[in-house]
Amino acid sequence: MEQLVKEEWEKFSGLLSKLSGYTEAIGLLHWDLRTGAPRKGVETRSNTIGLISGEIFRLQTSTEMGEFTQFFSRPEVMNQLSDVQNKIVKDCRKEYERSQSIPAKSYEEYSVLTAHAQTIWEEAKESGDFNSFAPYLSKIVAFTQEFIDHWGVKDSRYDTLLDMYEPDLTVEKLDDIFGRLRSRLVPLVEAISASPNKPDKEFLAQVFPKEQQEKFGLFILGQMGFDFEAGRLDESVHPFATGLNPGDVRITTNYLPDNVTSAVFSSLHEGGHALYEQNISKELVGTPLAQGASMGIHESQSRLWENMIGRSRAFWHRYYGDLQQHFPEQLAGVEVEDFYRAINSVANSFIRIEADELTYNLHIIIRYEIEKLIFNEGLEVNDLPGVWNAKYQEYLGITPPSNALGVLQDVHWSGGDFGYFASYSLGNMYAAQILNTLRQELPEFEDLIAAGNLLPIKDWLTEKIYRYGQSLTPSQIIEQVTGEPLNPDYLADYLEAKYTELYQL
Amino acid sequence: MEQLVKEEWEKFSGLLSKLSGYTEAIGLLHWDLRTGAPRKGVETRSNTIGLISGEIFRLQTSTEMGEFTQFFSRPEVMNQLSDVQNKIVKDCRKEYERSQSIPAKSYEEYSVLTAHAQTIWEEAKESGDFNSFAPYLSKIVAFTQEFIDHWGVKDSRYDTLLDMYEPDLTVEKLDDIFGRLRSRLVPLVEAISASPNKPDKEFLAQVFPKEQQEKFGLFILGQMGFDFEAGRLDESVHPFATGLNPGDVRITTNYLPDNVTSAVFSSLHEGGHALYEQNISKELVGTPLAQGASMGIHESQSRLWENMIGRSRAFWHRYYGDLQQHFPEQLAGVEVEDFYRAINSVANSFIRIEADELTYNLHIIIRYEIEKLIFNEGLEVNDLPGVWNAKYQEYLGITPPSNALGVLQDVHWSGGDFGYFASYSLGNMYAAQILNTLRQELPEFEDLIAAGNLLPIKDWLTEKIYRYGQSLTPSQIIEQVTGEPLNPDYLADYLEAKYTELYQL
Incomplete structure (x- = not known):
């Protein structure tokens, strides 16, 4: 490694280690809030979390981060770095570009909106009143659509969202994977429903x-x-x-x-x-x-x-x-x-987080399909309860008796976390x-x-x-460990074998 | 308040609130270390604490802190501020000037030295070997003397140290206060020692x-x-x-x-x-x-x-x-x-932290007198055990059988905390x-x-x-509450009344 590259890497490491330190602090501040911080300290604590999160965002999008990652992305410099070093640069660059591209004003409005929306969602879930939450959700979707434009549309608009959580998977791949999985699980679930061999709980x-x-x-x-x-x-x-x-x-x-x-x-x-x-x-x-x-x-x-x-x-x-x-x-x-x-x-x-190992996957597939409809097909927020209930009837044979047990059950959308469920x-x-x-x-x-x-x-x-x-990356791991890309048949095989025996199908 | 002053104060408040946030984070990181953080995370945690402490120091000594406190210290601006605001400015300015005045290189060396010295002190205390700790303590004293020069000598060199912990008290005042206290407590302790009415414990x-x-x-x-x-x-x-x-x-x-x-x-x-x-x-x-x-x-x-x-x-x-x-x-x-x-x-x-309510004060007076000898009279570190033991004999009638039970008992000096004991x-x-x-x-x-x-x-x-x-300030409080400056007679009166009755003196 050239002396210059070496020296720059040392400086870059200082920046990375600062980011790690702040991330550890944020982790502890959150952990403490959820395991026993006194109630009356929560407001001040939230400010502290906001402060340090802001600092992390500032470092991730700083001019130095931009310059370092640009420098280390030059082919003649990349050649001198290890695989791990190149992965660090790649991930930092991605984060930098993603965060950089959003106008600060939009991001600020969005942060305030989602913080507020989570409280509204909690109340709506309590009462089952989707209409009180819908205007907030519409705004969150609108902001997300704006962000997708800034981030750049991949194969489809929803692909841009998926990329944040599972970098190697696209709508094209997931349509195939979830489609195959669904086609094998739905009949299995039906067979179990029909089985007289129910366990005693x-x-x-x-x-x-x-x-x-x-x-x-x-x-x-x-x-x-x-x-x-x-x-x-x-x-x-x-x-x-x-x-x-x-x-x-x-x-x-x-x-x-x-x-x-x-x-x-x-x-x-x-x-x-x-x-x-x-x-x-x-x-x-x-x-x-x-x-x-x-x-x-x-x-x-x-x-x-x-x-x-x-x-x-x-x-x-x-x-x-x-x-x-x-x-x-x-x-x-x-x-x-x-x-x-x-x-x-x-x-x-009805409730995803209480679902068993088998039907859980159908809960997820429903959310995946609905999110895709929102971002790729322009499904209106007001139409969500209807679509939601129809899919539950189709895949699980049940229709939620209320929105609290249906479309309002998960916190994710109120925080703008689209693309996460998959x-x-x-x-x-x-x-x-x-x-x-x-x-x-x-x-x-x-x-x-x-x-x-x-x-x-x-x-x-x-x-x-x-x-x-x-x-x-996830695909490197799965291919390195198993010798092939993600294949949903392994899960279907596993579930079929387990439950055929258990329910004597 | 003029518009400009108002606007500047808002910006300054942002800086203060950042400092508060980092201070809360540091507080939690320390609390967690001492109440149950897993052993194997301690090293990384120490780096995180170092990082955020460094950030606090950077903010306290930043150019903006210098400029804000200078601006708000102008008489025509001070007039427009509340008492609380003026106190904030005064305290920040003091901290700024104190920290600014030390060459970064000296401070860094000193930080490394004191971190190391605490480990050495722990070992020395374990073995009772003062000589192994003495070279470190000498260096810490030398650094502190250097810092006193940078900070500026007040009425005496030791005054500069006292000022960090108890801003209104000087050697002149404390000599009088501790002198009066000692003159009343020593005979009381002697009378108790001689009393046949010992409680059953x-x-x-x-x-x-x-x-x-x-x-x-x-x-x-x-x-x-x-x-x-x-x-x-x-x-x-x-x-x-x-x-x-x-x-x-x-x-x-x-x-x-x-x-x-x-x-x-x-x-x-x-x-x-x-x-x-x-x-x-x-x-x-x-x-x-x-x-x-x-x-x-x-x-x-x-x-x-x-x-x-x-x-x-x-x-x-x-x-x-x-x-x-x-x-x-x-x-x-x-x-x-x-x-x-x-x-x-x-x-x-022998041990301060195990002392009762009465003799505790004599333990402190001994430390105060010795620290004053070090900084104002040039007492050599090597002579500390002798001076220590003589004072214990004089005020408490006992001579520590080992340095572990004597001059090595407290952690403070290994961390450079001179002026704190008072x-x-x-x-x-x-x-x-x-x-x-x-x-x-x-x-x-x-x-x-x-x-x-x-x-x-x-x-x-x-x-x-x-x-x-x-x-x-401490003196404002004590005068506002009690109508007079600190007066050691109240403690002496209280202790005499309590123990005369208890020991039937």
């Missing part, structure tokens, strides 16, 4: 003391290889995971006294996110690559641990005895197979495809689970995925 | 379960009027209080299983700091005045609650029954008067003087305590002290 409706739930959750996290010297578990209303840095990854759960499975599976879910963040290579610390490759890849790791491992027969044949020991009265006389069937019961329901289902598909390779390369996979020896699985995932952080 | 040496200690601590904080919607109580190795903003004031304590009084009095102490911070006027939020008036005034509030209220007879005649209910086995058969005498026992001991004893003196007025203006003071009605006391302190934050 009644025994789950009991009181499960919080202290015991917490003990069991901590035990399972330990089994997964969660490093408690590099992370912690707390409580919050909505479970989440946040990686301040690979040595400080925090997850939360919410203990419901009348629901033992909620906290168990949220711990497995957030624990999966956490294993990813804890095992990112230390070399990436202080750079923007010290995070997951994409929303979808991140979600694949939470889903793999929550569903493919955590809701597997092998897992509960190993751990059900431990669960029983934590709740001897509640689970006396409940056989492991009954438990396994109960936690895998499928139901056509990641959830992509996570499931990535996970199933990775699982397929994992089973080939670690043929003793199920025996390991059945023996409670989960660490080799964590190590394999670290080796193949975690350590790279964001230094590879 | 044996019953305190029992196991007191942590859960019960925590419950009692929370109860007492509630009684004091600690607002749990604007604060929280956590655990840490060393108790502390930190006000992120008046709506978010956090305190910690440390529960020792074999010592029930430690956590009780640390909760009262930190609770006193917290009441101050929680009741600072909301109008000061976002300015540098949203904090205590000085270290000494802050300490007066913790000492007033810990000692003058919390170790009073009236307090325990009201709350001892509650304590007994929390520890029925441990305190069965222990009378309230025995308890009162036990928690007020006086002992000539604040602790000033806190006691301010507290006794304020207590004297409080008793006159609230003649039912003791009845209120005896009835467990502490809120009128908190309200009086809020009205007189808390709400002003740093908008008044």
Whole structure:
């Protein structure tokens, strides 16, 4: 590397490390708000978060960021950089150009609008009154359309939005992928609905003391290889995971006294996110690559641990005895197979976040199709409830009795997060495809689970995925690990096999 | 106010609010490190703290800060500002000039040196080997002497250091104040040593379960009027209080299983700091005045609650029954008067932080006199152990058997915090003087305590002290509240009356 390039890189690293520091601070300020900050400090805290977020935005769009990324993008300079360095430059440049292109005034108005809209949405959801929220949503859509023009229309307008969360996936690819998935899942769901072999879930409706739930959750996290010297578990209303840095990854759960499975599976879910963040290579610390490759890849790791491992027969044949020991009265006389069937019961329901492993994907496909209609076909906001309800009837055979149980259920649109939903289902598909390779390369996979020896699985995932952080793109990861691009058949195969057996179809 | 002044003030407020935001972030980053941040994240966290501290320093010494404070210091502009605004300008200007005057290179070297010296000090304290620490301490003293030259020598070199923590107090005043205090406390301590009426403390040496200690601590904080919607109580190795903003004031304590009084009095102490911070006027939020008036005034509030209220007879005649209910086995058969005498026992001991309410002041006077010798008389670092031990013999009648129990006991000097110690004893003196007025203006003071009605006391302190934050100077506060400048006789009177009765002198 030439001396000049070396010196410039050192200066650039200073800027990156500043960005990392502010990002860690923001992470902690948010974590604290959600885990126990006193109510009366919230207003001042919000200003502090706004201040530091503003500072991050300022650095990302600063003249120096523009100049550095331009300099390091010259072919004769790129030649001298490592792959990781080039990826850093590419990601920073993308962020720079995206943020730069929006007029400051529009962005400011948009920020105020979305902050306000979230409160309006909360009230609308409470009352089920879509009309009170619609004007705000229309404005958010209008701003987003304006931003798409600034960012530049890709293959289609909605492609520009998808690109923010899952850089390699386009409407063309997703239409094919979701189409294939939907065509296999809808009949499967119908067959399950028609099956007389419904699991008994009644025994789950009991009181499960919080202290015991917490003990069991901590035990399972330990089994997964969660490093408690590099992370912690707390409580919050909505479970989440946040990686301040690979040595400080925090997850939360919410203990419901009348629901033992909620906290168990949220711990497995957030624990999966956490294993990813804890095992990112230390070399990436202080750079923007010290995070997951994409929303979808991140979600694949939470889903793999929550569903493919955590809701597997092998897992509960190993751990059900431990669960029983934590709740001897509640689970006396409940056989492991009954438990396994109960936690895998499928139901056509209205609310995405309460959906089972199978129908969840249909909830996502509905949102994907609707967002595409909004941005590519000009679907009017006022027509959303009708379209929403029709699709629920078509794919799940049910029509929401109210907008609160329908189009108003998710917070995302009130914050302008269009293009995000797809990641959830992509996570499931990535996970199933990775699982397929994992089973080939670690043929003793199920025996390991059945023996409670989960660490080799964590190590394999670290080796193949975690350590790279964001230094590879989602498609590079999935192709490097599995040898082919994203293929929805792995998820369909997995779900068909699992549920055909479970429901004796 | 002229339009120009108004506009400039708005811009200046933006800068102040940025400083407040970063200060809140730093406060949370530190709090989190000390209350449960995972071990493996500490290194990255330290970088983040360094980054944001650096940003605060940069803003405090920025060209804009220089220009704003110069502009607002013009007599024709000052005329247009409120008292609070003028105080903000004055404090910012002082900080600006102080920080500006030190060459960046010296400050950097000094920061590295003190960070390193604290580790060396920890090891030296462990082994009792003063010689291994002495070279570092010599360098720190040399740097401090250099800084004094940059800052400008006041009446004496040590005055320049005192001015950082207690702006209105000089060596001339403190020599008089501490001299008078010492002359009255030394004979009192001697009389107590000679008294045959020693309290029985044996019953305190029992196991007191942590859960019960925590419950009692929370109860007492509630009684004091600690607002749990604007604060929280956590655990840490060393108790502390930190006000992120008046709506978010956090305190910690440390529960020792074999010592029930430690956590009780640390909760009262930190609770006193917290009441101050929680009741600072909301109008000061976002300015540098949203904090205590000085270290000494802050300490007066913790000492007033810990000692003058919390170790009073009236307090325990009201709350001892509650304590007994929390520890029925441990305190069965222990009378309230025995308890009162036990928690007020006086002992000539080596360690400042374990000292009782009376001898504590002598520990501070010793440090004050030694620091003055270092900076005003050129006392050599190598001579410190000898001087230290001689003074302990002279004032407390004991000679430390090792440097670990002597000159090496406190962390302050390893961090360069010369001039700070005085604040602790000033806190006691301010507290006794304020207590004297409080008793006159609230003649039912003791009845209120005896009835467990502490809120009128908190309200009086809020009205007189808390709400002003740093908008008044320590001397303005003490004169406004008590009608006279700091007068050590109030503390001496208070201690003489209390201990003459207690030890039947």
